[in-house]
Amino acid sequence: MKLFSYAAPQNxxxxxxxxxxxxALLATVLAxxxxxxxxxxxxxxxxxxxxxRIIYIHVPVSWIAMVIYLAMAFWSVLGLVxxxxxxGLMTRALAPTGALLAFLSLWTGALWGKPMxxxxxxxxxxxxxxxxxxFLYLGYIALTSAIEDPRRSxxxxxLVALVGAVNVPIIYFSVKWWNTLHQGASVSLTQSPxxxxxxxxxxxxxxxxxxxYAVAIALWRxxxxxxxxxxxxxxxxxxxEVQAHRALRGVA
Amino acid sequence: MIWTxxxxxxxxxxYGAYVWGSVGVSAALLALEVWxxxxxxxxxxxxxxEAMDADIEDAxxxxxxxxxxxxxxxxxxxx
Numbered sequence: 001m002k003l004f005s006y007a008a009p010q011n012x013x014x015x016x017x018x019x020x021x022x023x024a025l026l027a028t029v030l031a032x033x034x035x036x037x038x039x040x041x042x043x044x045x046x047x048x049x050x051x052x053r054i055i056y057i058h059v060p061v062s063w064i065a066m067v068i069y070l071a072m073a074f075w076s077v078l079g080l081v082x083x084x085x086x087x088g089l090m091t092r093a094l095a096p097t098g099a100l101l102a103f104l105s106l107w108t109g110a111l112w113g114k115p116m117x118x119x120x121x122x123x124x125x126x127x128x129x130x131x132x133x134x135f136l137y138l139g140y141i142a143l144t145s146a147i148e149d150p151r152r153s154x155x156x157x158x159l160v161a162l163v164g165a166v167n168v169p170i171i172y173f174s175v176k177w178w179n180t181l182h183q184g185a186s187v188s189l190t191q192s193p194x195x196x197x198x199x200x201x202x203x204x205x206x207x208x209x210x211x212x213y214a215v216a217i218a219l220w221r222x223x224x225x226x227x228x229x230x231x232x233x234x235x236x237x238x239x240x241e242v243q244a245h246r247a248l249r250g251v252a
Numbered sequence: 253m254i255w256t257x258x259x260x261x262x263x264x265x266x267y268g269a270y271v272w273g274s275v276g277v278s279a280a281l282l283a284l285e286v287w288x289x290x291x292x293x294x295x296x297x298x299x300x301x302e303a304m305d306a307d308i309e310d311a312x313x314x315x316x317x318x319x320x321x322x323x324x325x326x327x328x329x330x331x
Contacts, residue, residue: 039261040253050265054274061278100285108274115270213282220289224296231303245297246304 007084009226010235016219023219027212034060034205042198054112055199059186060207062105064214065133066168068098072140073165076158086222088154089229091161092144093222097214099137105130117181125174126182129167136164150229 006012038056045052072091079087109127110120121127140160147153170177175184187193193200230236255261264271 040255043254044265049267051267051270053264053271057274057278097285100281104278104281107277111270111274115267217285217289221292224289224292227296228299231300232307236300237304237307242297242300242304245294246301249298249301 004082004084007078007082007086009085009089009230010233012086013223013226013239016223020216020219023212023216027209027216030205030212031209034202034209037198037205038202042196042202048116051112051115054108055186056202056206058105058108058112059203060210061101061108062130063207064210065098065101065105065130066171067211068094068101068214069133069136069161069165069168072098072161076161079154079158080162088150088157089222089225090218091140091154091157093218093225094214095137095140095144096221097217099134099141101210101214102130102134102137106134122181124180124182125178126171126180129171129174132167133164133171136160136167140164 006015034056038053042053044050072094075087075091075094078084079091106127109130113122114120140157143160144153144157147156174180175182186195187200187203195203227236227242236242262268262272
């Protein structure tokens, strides 16, 4: 199958190199459009005034923080079942962005909570499960960087990614399952959205932008990871960028 | 456009610190991530160059074991 040939780093490396600039460009355009709609076009909220505009950052980073963890779990299943070399590298490449977005979800949530709830933090189900997601990301990063042997490191990381994935539906449904201070879902797959369409447009544009950004930077990062892990392989040493870097080092 | 002046935009109805604190920190950390990723790429290229040097040294010492001097030693190959 042709798809599986891309699981080999020497085939995925050039593909990722061709893809990331377009994804980054599209992410930038969509982010500018989303910020314009959210901050210049959308009206203020009847209950929350202008403070609600944090939604254009908070909801996209929170969604994508959860999506990235599921993507890591997906790559981990592939890695454990098919033993593909790409899986561990992709999981590793996604983790820092996931951790950053989970942190931003908590940060923007705190800055939204203070004016609306009167507190930066409360130990309710939604906030606590999101904090656990951040710790899972940090745990994954710490564990995989502590184990020297790449294969063992990948397998241990894959287990953390898989077991931790249980937390994602808990975050998502926490506002239904428990009585939380956090508001319920404004947008769900089963009901029509409970917000004005212009606000929804801004939020969806920003979500798409963050998603594309996450894919672009993960592809960028996986290329660096591939260089290091396959640094003794001929295909890496023959790359034009490696030759150019070597020439520069020789001069310096 | 919903704003009548720039100061009204920055004030965000009195919630400016919260709104811009969210936007600013998010933008700054994303920029930091991009910068770190670029640094990571340079470090990865450095690692490959070091691996190449090590490979050349290994090859040279293999040759000397077999009693032949490598025509192109480590210094000869490095540009």
